[in-house]
Amino acid sequence: MIRVLLAEDVQMVRGALVALLDLEPDMQVVASVANGDEILPAVEQNKPDVAVLDIDLPGMDGLSAAAQIHEVAPATRTLILTSLGRPGTLRRALTARVNGFILKDAPINQLADAIRGVAVGRRVIDSQLALTAWDGDECPLTARELEVLRLAADGADATEIAGSLFLSVGTIRNYLTTVTMKLEARNRVDAVRIARKAGWL
Secondary structure, three states, X not given: OEEEEEEOOOHHHHHHHHHHHHOOOOEEEEEEEOOHHHHHHHHHHHOOOEEEEEOOOOOOOXXXXXXXXXXXXXXXXXXXXXXXXXXXXXXXXHHOOOOEEEEOOOOHHHHHXXXXXXXXXXXXXXXXXXXXXXXXXXXXXXXXXXXXXXXHHOOOOHHHHHHHHOOOHHHHHHHHHHHHHHOOOOOHHHHXXXXXXXXXX
């Protein structure tokens, strides 16, 4: 029996997925959560074989949760379930060492097969998305530049970003200027939009 944890913030979708997966003869949904901050405690308590995680969750996002699961519960495999089929999103998922990546509009039998594949150690990635990612643009930003832009996207100003990263305000402004130039954006808001559209944030 494959023990599954499901993290999905839309109640109707979460309920439907739990009901459909529980119909599979070899699966049992042992926990379902609506908030990313609930994922790690649920993993530690229920010890699922596979954690099926939406990317966009309140609290911790699914990719950050996946990366932490691999650190604290390496026996639990991770499958990202998302409506964001962008190449940059897949690259971020692979960087977070997820075991699978499937789109939300996939048929339920495809999701069940993906869970089975991930449970036995295979890496399962939506084939069309994999081809798109192969052809997609590489992110031109460094890890630090992405970190600064991510904090800016969350609404932090230069002073707040500097405080959280232990850097000077001038350094943060330089990073934001560099990011804006690299992305050929009009300003930092436009840079956030471009990065999100590409799936880099």
